[in-house]
Amino acid sequence: MLEPIAGIDPYRLQSYSMFILRFYFEGHRKLIASRIVENTDLMTELKNCAQMLAKCYPDKTVRLVDLVAYDMGYLDVFNWPEGLGLLAEMYDRTILNQAEAA
Numbered sequence: 001m002l003e004p005i006a007g008i009d010p011y012r013l014q015s016y017s018m019f020i021l022r023f024y025f026e027g028h029r030k031l032i033a034s035r036i037v038e039n040t041d042l043m044t045e046l047k048n049c050a051q052m053l054a055k056c057y058p059d060k061t062v063r064l065v066d067l068v069a070y071d072m073g074y075l076d077v078f079n080w081p082e083g084l085g086l087l088a089e090m091y092d093r094t095i096l097n098q099a100e101a102a
Contacts, residue, residue: 005042007082008067016069016076021049021083024064025057026095033057034068042067046083050091062087062094 002010002019013019019037035052037045053062065083069076088096 001040002037003041003043005082006086007080008042008078013067013069013078016071018070020068020070021045022066022068022077023049023053023062024066026061026063026098028060031060042083043086046087047090050087053091053093058093060093061098062091 001014002008004010021035021037021042023033025031025033033053033056035045035049039045053060062084065080065087067078067080067083069078084094084096088094
């Protein structure tokens with residue numbers, strides 16, 4: 001089960017077996033990045049994702065973060081605005097950081 005974190009109710013998600021963090025980019029409708037969640041601590045996963053985004057998408061600005069939950073053929077997508085705020089603390093290429101700079 002996932003550890004508690006802002007915007008995510010771990011008890012609501014306890015029936016899912018796999019999670020994916022998905023990132024959408026500003027100005028790109030069809031370009032997304034995703035990463036399979038490897039442990040129960042989403043904060044650690046976001047730190048790993050920030051490193052991946054900086055390395056693979058250095059010129060792209062993240063505008064949205066989703067948590068995708070999967071179990072036995074069923075897929076649910078949860079919009080996670082708090083995840084974007086948490087990511088903005090570790091990764092400066094988000095729309096939240098761009099708005100503060102303007």
